[in-house]
Amino acid sequence: MTPTPPADRELKRGVLELVLLRLLQDRPAYGYELVSEIARRTEGELEIKEGTLYPLLYRLEEQGLVATSWETPERGAPRKYYRITEVGEQAFAERTERWRRFRDRVDAVLEPGAREKKGEE
Amino acid sequence: MTPTPPADRELKRGVLELVLLRLLQDRPAYGYELVSEIARRTEGELEIKEGTLYPLLYRLEEQGLVATSWETPERGAPRKYYRITEVGEQAFAERTERWRRFRDRVDAVLEPGAREKKGEE
């Protein structure tokens, strides 16, 4: 018996990058921090594991949407900070638009009262 | 060279089954018909190919969410009709709820004005 059916796995695909870019818009952050930050900001709905986050960040970096820099705090292990780039901002805008269109289309289909409304009956 | 990077591909995952169940709520339909029906009802946003649809339908059938029956029209090739089951109706309700929660969480994070609103500043 799963505490809360984590069947949402597939739902996350396609929005995780978008969500990450959004978080980095507020301020640069390091990976380990983002794991809990995502869970908090999405109220656990999009909780991800390290095995998901790091490859995801590498992809964003490859695409030039984020840039990195190592920083060594007074105490604790070194951190790799990620910040959003200009290109990343543009990508964020585009992908947000895409998400909204997608979301609206799905909602329109799900709408119980929709039922064709094409005119004919 | 992909004409338009099908980045939306990943977005579809997780909602396609839901959308299919929704369409079958209106009336039973056969596979080939659903390909164009989905495109029409979602204004092309969730357009899918046969290579996607059929395996998807098999999965739904395995899960007992839809049932099938062959029908041979007066003219044309035989058709395999899919209709939603009782279990399918329940699954639809649950998954719709899940979609709404997911959608709202994503929207809440994207919201430009959100910026923490935790109380502290």
Next chain:
DNA sequence: GCCATATACTTTGCAACGCAAGGTATCTGG
């Protein structure tokens, strides 16, 4: 000093699923 624990990053291998590409069979029209 040593070891458990927490922090922080990385990698490997697996499974799910959309899709391109190809295949089969039936019917219709020229």
Next chain:
DNA sequence: CCAGATACCTTGCGTTGCAAAGTATATGGC
């Protein structure tokens, strides 16, 4: 008879979330 539309099915691949395991540094208790 054959081209094309209809309708269904299958194989193989790429992407990506995740479990699991590994590395390294710092801290506190003994």
